[in-house]
Amino acid sequence: MCNLFQIVLIGLVVLGAQADEVVVKEIIPSKVESAWLEIDWKTDLWEARKEAARTGKPIYLWEMDGHPLGCV
Amino acid sequence: MADRLLVFANSEVQKLLKENFVTVAADDWYQRRRKDKVGEYFAKVVDQSPRKGVHTKQGHYIFTAPGKLLGFNNNRGPEKRLAMMKDALSKWDKLSKDERLVDIPEHGKNDQGFYRELPKDGQIVKVYTRCLEERNGRLQKLAENKIGNLSAVDHLWLQHSEVKKLGKLIVSGGGQISGGLSLRIAKFHLRDNTRGEPRDWKKDELKEWSLKVDGKGKVSGNFLISSSDGEMGYEGKIKGSITVDKGRLTRFDFLVLGKHWGYSKHTQGSRLGKTPMGQVFRLSDGKRASDRIPPQGIRWAPGYWNPET
Numbered sequence: 001m002c003n004l005f006q007i008v009l010i011g012l013v014v015l016g017a018q019a020d021e022v023v024v025k026e027i028i029p030s031k032v033e034s035a036w037l038e039i040d041w042k043t044d045l046w047e048a049r050k051e052a053a054r055t056g057k058p059i060y061l062w063e064m065d066g067h068p069l070g071c072v
Numbered sequence: 073m074a075d076r077l078l079v080f081a082n083s084e085v086q087k088l089l090k091e092n093f094v095t096v097a098a099d100d101w102y103q104r105r106r107k108d109k110v111g112e113y114f115a116k117v118v119d120q121s122p123r124k125g126v127h128t129k130q131g132h133y134i135f136t137a138p139g140k141l142l143g144f145n146n147n148r149g150p151e152k153r154l155a156m157m158k159d160a161l162s163k164w165d166k167l168s169k170d171e172r173l174v175d176i177p178e179h180g181k182n183d184q185g186f187y188r189e190l191p192k193d194g195q196i197v198k199v200y201t202r203c204l205e206e207r208n209g210r211l212q213k214l215a216e217n218k219i220g221n222l223s224a225v226d227h228l229w230l231q232h233s234e235v236k237k238l239g240k241l242i243v244s245g246g247g248q249i250s251g252g253l254s255l256r257i258a259k260f261h262l263r264d265n266t267r268g269e270p271r272d273w274k275k276d277e278l279k280e281w282s283l284k285v286d287g288k289g290k291v292s293g294n295f296l297i298s299s300s301d302g303e304m305g306y307e308g309k310i311k312g313s314i315t316v317d318k319g320r321l322t323r324f325d326f327l328v329l330g331k332h333w334g335y336s337k338h339t340q341g342s343r344l345g346k347t348p349m350g351q352v353f354r355l356s357d358g359k360r361a362s363d364r365i366p367p368q369g370i371r372w373a374p375g376y377w378n379p380e381t
Binding site: 029041 | 075076077079080081086089090092093094095096097098099101103109110113114117128129130131132133134135137142157160161164172173174175179201202204210212213222223225226227268269311327329351352360361364365366368
């Protein structure tokens, strides 16, 4: 049997975990922010070259100082 | 960051790219320096563009597998980018089959000076960072329509030996997470990368640093990091949990909340004073190419793996 103190303590722990989850959701990218990842970005130019040769498509290269997919 | 939001989230841009192009993204810091087949191929393309002879090779290029440049643009905004893509496709349509296709051999050895890959059996943790503000009694993100307000992403790499060591520490009842992994997190991952590339912290800038895990995998930590002149810093707390099963991480969740102040050369435009910042660390299975790109801090690889140096 839990006494009142234990019940309050458990309640505080649960509330704390819920508050953490709320702030985690604030920090991670939203769906709108992640829309650019719907494009199938490759990270290896040579693999892209091979695929372009195989599929008969041109290559689109996004080149940035600091990786475009992960620097910021 | 602006391209992600303004250009590559645009539905017309997405449709055109998905249907007509092979899309690839690369870090120019490595790629322009590579002395291998990849570097030679890239240089061949660049030398046909306005970036020939220029230090930076940043921009958006469209070219063929054999290496003929069809378009270059470094402007932001979907309209100019769409025009560039359509113009390149029109040039592409006029090419002969031989100009479009070529047998691509294996590229041979990568230039290890400017190529990074996850060590064998290593694991990846995604690190999200966002500037926050306190509203209505709780921490919330700022409006998403401004570049520095977006969630930034980096990757923490762990070696297999480090994961096994973490597992042993938890089984033995817990204690301080010490050595390279702990310092790596502090120096290279507790940073404000929301507006660009931040500089790494120096070891002597860690004024307070503690990172512990207990026997159940519960993580707690606190830190105060400050430049010698006090102009830039970050202080806060870490909590989370780690689970290691059979020598593999199955959970690596951190929530870092604190206050950051100041900026470095490439992160100007910070808010004034000490302002709230939050970070979330989450284990990644590395299945997507975007999950496997190297940590920003690994350009000098020995310093990343052995941050005591």
